[in-house]
Amino acid sequence: MKISQKMIAELSGVSRGTIDRVLHGKPNVKPETRQRVLAAIEKLKYSPNTAGRALALSKREYSICAVLPDNPFFSDVMKGIQAALAELSDYNISFSCIYTNGKSNAEIIRLISENESNAFAVALGDSDDIRECIKAKTDRGIPFVTFNTDIKDCGRICFVGQDLYKSGRIAASLMLKMLRDDTGRILIVSGNSKYKAHRERVSGFTDALKASGRDITVSEVVETDDDKALTYSRVMDALKKHPDTDGIYVASASAEAFYSVLCELGKRYRVVVNDLLPSVREGLMDGTFDFSIFQNPFEQGYRPIKILFNYLVNKRLPETDIIYTDNTVITGEML
Amino acid sequence: MKISQKMIAELSGVSRGTIDRVLHGKPNVKPETRQRVLAAIEKLKYSPNTAGRALALSKREYSICAVLPDNPFFSDVMKGIQAALAELSDYNISFSCIYTNGKSNAEIIRLISENESNAFAVALGDSDDIRECIKAKTDRGIPFVTFNTDIKDCGRICFVGQDLYKSGRIAASLMLKMLRDDTGRILIVSGNSKYKAHRERVSGFTDALKASGRDITVSEVVETDDDKALTYSRVMDALKKHPDTDGIYVASASAEAFYSVLCELGKRYRVVVNDLLPSVREGLMDGTFDFSIFQNPFEQGYRPIKILFNYLVNKRLPETDIIYTDNTVITGEML
DNA sequence: TTGAAAGCGCTAACAG
DNA sequence: CTGTTAGCGCTTTCAA
Numbered sequence: 001m002k003i004s005q006k007m008i009a010e011l012s013g014v015s016r017g018t019i020d021r022v023l024h025g026k027p028n029v030k031p032e033t034r035q036r037v038l039a040a041i042e043k044l045k046y047s048p049n050t051a052g053r054a055l056a057l058s059k060r061e062y063s064i065c066a067v068l069p070d071n072p073f074f075s076d077v078m079k080g081i082q083a084a085l086a087e088l089s090d091y092n093i094s095f096s097c098i099y100t101n102g103k104s105n106a107e108i109i110r111l112i113s114e115n116e117s118n119a120f121a122v123a124l125g126d127s128d129d130i131r132e133c134i135k136a137k138t139d140r141g142i143p144f145v146t147f148n149t150d151i152k153d154c155g156r157i158c159f160v161g162q163d164l165y166k167s168g169r170i171a172a173s174l175m176l177k178m179l180r181d182d183t184g185r186i187l188i189v190s191g192n193s194k195y196k197a198h199r200e201r202v203s204g205f206t207d208a209l210k211a212s213g214r215d216i217t218v219s220e221v222v223e224t225d226d227d228k229a230l231t232y233s234r235v236m237d238a239l240k241k242h243p244d245t246d247g248i249y250v251a252s253a254s255a256e257a258f259y260s261v262l263c264e265l266g267k268r269y270r271v272v273v274n275d276l277l278p279s280v281r282e283g284l285m286d287g288t289f290d291f292s293i294f295q296n297p298f299e300q301g302y303r304p305i306k307i308l309f310n311y312l313v314n315k316r317l318p319e320t321d322i323i324y325t326d327n328t329v330i331t332g333e334m335l
Numbered sequence: 336m337k338i339s340q341k342m343i344a345e346l347s348g349v350s351r352g353t354i355d356r357v358l359h360g361k362p363n364v365k366p367e368t369r370q371r372v373l374a375a376i377e378k379l380k381y382s383p384n385t386a387g388r389a390l391a392l393s394k395r396e397y398s399i400c401a402v403l404p405d406n407p408f409f410s411d412v413m414k415g416i417q418a419a420l421a422e423l424s425d426y427n428i429s430f431s432c433i434y435t436n437g438k439s440n441a442e443i444i445r446l447i448s449e450n451e452s453n454a455f456a457v458a459l460g461d462s463d464d465i466r467e468c469i470k471a472k473t474d475r476g477i478p479f480v481t482f483n484t485d486i487k488d489c490g491r492i493c494f495v496g497q498d499l500y501k502s503g504r505i506a507a508s509l510m511l512k513m514l515r516d517d518t519g520r521i522l523i524v525s526g527n528s529k530y531k532a533h534r535e536r537v538s539g540f541t542d543a544l545k546a547s548g549r550d551i552t553v554s555e556v557v558e559t560d561d562d563k564a565l566t567y568s569r570v571m572d573a574l575k576k577h578p579d580t581d582g583i584y585v586a587s588a589s590a591e592a593f594y595s596v597l598c599e600l601g602k603r604y605r606v607v608v609n610d611l612l613p614s615v616r617e618g619l620m621d622g623t624f625d626f627s628i629f630q631n632p633f634e635q636g637y638r639p640i641k642i643l644f645n646y647l648v649n650k651r652l653p654e655t656d657i658i659y660t661d662n663t664v665i666t667g668e669m670l
Numbered sequence: 671t672t673g674a675a676a677g678c679g680c681t682a683a684c685a686g
Numbered sequence: 687c688t689g690t691t692a693g694c695g696c697t698t699t700c701a702a
Contacts (some may be wrong), residue, residue, distance in 0.1 A: 002393075002427065004679055015689045020681060028687055051393065051425040052679030054386035055694045058337075060681095090386040090695090092337065166668070173668040177605075177625050180515040208668065270512075290512050329664040333501070333508040333543065339695055350673045355697060363671055387695030390678045395697095425679090 003046045012040040023048070054090045062312050063094045064305065065117035067108070067124060068148075070099040072277050073253065073297055074123070077148070080301025081121075088309055100124065109133040119312055121304035123148040126196070130154075143311045145304040149197060150322075157317055160303045162295035163324040164197050168204020168251065170327055171272045174291045175205075175247045176212050178270040184216040184246040187238055191226040191252030201251040201274075219245065224254050231257035239265065246270060255292075259283045276330060284332040294328040338381045347375040358383070389425045397647050398429045399640065400452035402443070402459060403483075405434040407612050408588065408632055409458070412483070415636025416456070423644055435459065444468040454647055456639035458483040461531070465489075478646045480639040484532065485657075492652055495638045497630040498659040499532055503539020503586065505662055506607045509626045510540075510582045511547050513605040519551040519581040522573055526561045526587030536586040536609075554580065559589050566592035574600065581605060590627075594618045611665060619667040629663040 005019045012019075014033055021029045022037040029037075040046075066081055068074050078097075085095055098111050105127060112120070112133055120137070122144060124130050131154045138144055138155030150159040175186065188205065191198045202221060209216055219242045224231040231254050239245060247270035250258050255273040259282065262271070271289045273280055275297075283289035303323060310316045340354045347354075349368055356364045357372040364372075375381075401416055403409050420430055433446050440462060447455070447468055455472070457479060459465050466489045473479055473490030485494040510521065523540065526533045537556060544551055554577045559566040566589050574580060582605035585593050590608040594617065597606070606624045608615055610632075618624035638658060645651045 002424075002679095006679075016680085017682085017689060017691095018687090021688090024681090030687060033688085047424070049390075049393070049425050049679050051386040051389035052694090053681080055384075055390055055678090055696090056680040056682080058384070058386065058694055089337075089382070090384050170666060170668045173666050177666075178512050178515065180513065327669060329666065329669075331505060331508050331512075331664065333505045334662060334664075337695095341695075351696080352673060352675095352698085353671085356672090359697090365671060368671085384695050387678095388697080390680090390694090391696040391698080393678055 003044045008037065008040040008044055008046055011044065012036045058090060058092060061092050063117040064119045064308055065096045065098065065115050067098045067100060067112060067122040070101050073275060076297035077301035080298035081305050084302045084305035105129050119308040120144045121308060122146055124151065125149060126151045143308055145307050147300045147304045157311060158307060158321040158323060160300055160323045161325060162327065164200035165204035167293050167327050168201040169208040171249050171293055172205045172208035174272050175249060175270060178290060179216060179246055182214050185219045185242060185244045186216065186247045186249060187242060187245050188218055188221040189235060189248060189250045189258060190221055190223055191254060192223055198251055205249055224252060226252055226254045228257040232261055235261045250274065255280045259288060262288050281335060284330060285335055287332060292330045294330050296325040299325045338379045343372065343375040343379055343381055346379065347371045393425060393427060396427050398452040399454045399643055400431045400433065400450050402433045402435060402447060402457040405436050408610060411632035412636035415633035416640055419637045419640035440464050454643040455479045456643060457481055459486065460484060461486045478643055480642050482635045482639045492646060493642060493656045493658060495635055495658045496660060497662065499535035500539035502628050502662045503536040504543040506584050506628055507540045507543035509607050510584060510605060513625060514551060514581055517549050520554045520577060520579045521551065521582045521584060522577060522580050523553055523556040524570060524583060524585045524593060525556055525558055526589060527558055533586055540584055559587060561587055561589045563592040567596055570596045590615045594623060597623050616670060619665060620670055622667060627665045629665050631660040634660045
């Protein structure tokens with residue numbers, strides 16, 4: 001038999017109103033009766049009925065705002081957000097969204113500042129003006145969750161995203177398994193080393209290569225600025241300059257442009273890329289790419305909403321302030 | 336504003352009782368009013384409030400029974416079952432469990448037959464006596480979900496488990512990526528080819544090898560009966576008989592015993608195994624094993640409970656009658 | 671064939 | 687400081 005508040009009320013000889021006060025740490029209850037109630041809760045192993053609670057709270061109004069780019073990767077993130085909101089449909093939550101594409105930081109900051117939402121989930125670069133903007137809100141008790149990219153010292157309750165260094169290490173381990181000989185030359189294609197994200201992947205990768213103790217070295221780190229034309233020209237050049245290249249690690253999200261380069265060249269390399277955008281999928285299936293490391297964009301949307309909800313409604317913080325999403329390995333056979 | 340039954344009642348000019356009758360296809364409602372109500376539902380885009388429903392149904396009693404072995408793999412499955420039950424804690428569901436270890440089919444059949452539960456999730460071998468036992472219940476409208484291993488023609492509402500053939504293909508693709516030369520000799524370690532599960536993995540593997548068009552062949556399929564001593568002796572023999580072995584695919588769950596063989600030999604092979612039991616974890620981390628293909632036991636427990644619940648409470652069948660759990664690739668770097 | 675009303679567990683507003 | 691009560695959306699029983 002499930003234990004209800006009514007039962008603890010009876011056992012401890014008080015009314016259900018008082019039980020509620022004790023359960024939620026509300027004021028106006030004599031320490032002595034509080035103890036008595038807590039004892040009863042303990043004894044009967046009470047746990048709340050979420051349906052009853054949801055129903056009673058269904059007239060409260062909450063609002064959550066998500067700040068993120070609008071692109072194919074984040075559209076999967078958005079699916080996670082929508083799924084979380086759908087699960088919470090019994091609650092009166094209004095959702096708004098700020099798309100950052102083509103907006104200056106100043107503009108984004110204005111939009112966030114003006115937005116009156118009770119909670120925010122944001123995927124933004126870590127810069128001082130953004131940090132200040134967020135701090136202004138978190139200082140007033142408005143919860144923020146950063147996702148995909150973390151922002152330091154802004155008062156966020158947690159970060160949800162990929163362990164980038166680890167994803168680089170995994171990429172290296174895959175490469176090492178594919179290079180059977182004890183030697184090998186590798187090209188790394190990165191976005192831009194001024195982004196911490198790309199640097200972390202690259203250093204995870206190179207660290208793991210070194211740790212293997214084998215004669216497998218990186219001949220060059222090509223930076224593409226995640227731009228199609230630049231990817232094309234610079235990768236072409238690098239492959240000509242290093243005809244002994246065995247494997248290529250694409251640490252950035254620019255696998256799209258990279259795919260067409262490899263198709264054109266026709267030559268086969270051992271290739272590890274990231275994510276699962278359409279051309280990556282294609283490349284995995286036709287064998288141009290060997291592995292992709294998937295960072296689960298769905299979870300990156302789903303979790304922050306659930307965390308913010310729990311904070312708003314149950315005043316509960318997540319267990320850790322950094323939540324890493326799975327690094328999954330994808331091969332063509334899996335698609 | 337969320338739409339409630341009260342609102343459709345007002346719009347269509349009937350009472351909320353009638354709305355409920357229409358929503359659940361209950362009898363005793365004039366076709367004409369039914370139409371009117373349906374129109375209102377459509378127009379206002381009503382969707383039910385699950386909390387309200389859960390509360391109203393919380394006095395109903397349901398019972399679910401799980402039939403499965405008690406071993407390390409299935410203890411992860413059990414975690415999924417418990418997680419699903421925890422999510423449904425607002426409902427009055429009692430759960431019972433039949434462990435199959437060391438029980439004869441006859442005994443298992445007796446226990447299932449005697450069990451009065453409203454719904455069953457079962458992981459059992461596909462045999463005629465079991466099939467008949469299940470049919471006797473499904474014929475009376477009691478829902479069954481098979482998980483991990485399917486049972487044909489027993490009237491189950493669906494199966495939740497791994498796509499074994501696909502897992503074999505994935506294993507082959509990993510092996511092919513590791514064997515850089517165009518040639519290679521492979522040993523397959525299977526449990527017992529009389530089990531469809533093992534056969535399917537092996538044929539997925541060999542089919543994918545052949546499809547590659549490369550000179551990579553299987554020198555022998557060793558059967559271990561998933562027995563420690565047999566695994567040891569037969570694998571040892573096979574490796575001596577085929578000193579040119581490059582890679583080993585362990586299609587069965589007997590990676591535990593297999594691990595100690597490889598440790599003792601000291602020689603390194605390219606190795607693909609299954610699941611993530613303790614010694615597999617160890618083997619992946621120390622480099623004895625390259626990849627493991629993980630079949631997500633948690634989901635294999637979680638999903639069946641959710642499906643049975645949905646059937647019992649919402650009369651809803653799953654979208655498909657076969658639900659494959661993820662085939663995930665694990666490397667040592669990921670642990 | 672339909673309406674009215676009670677009650678599921680919980681919260682919140684009000685009364686004492 | 688504590689008790690009482692209404693009401694959240696839904697199902698179900700009883701009445702009409």
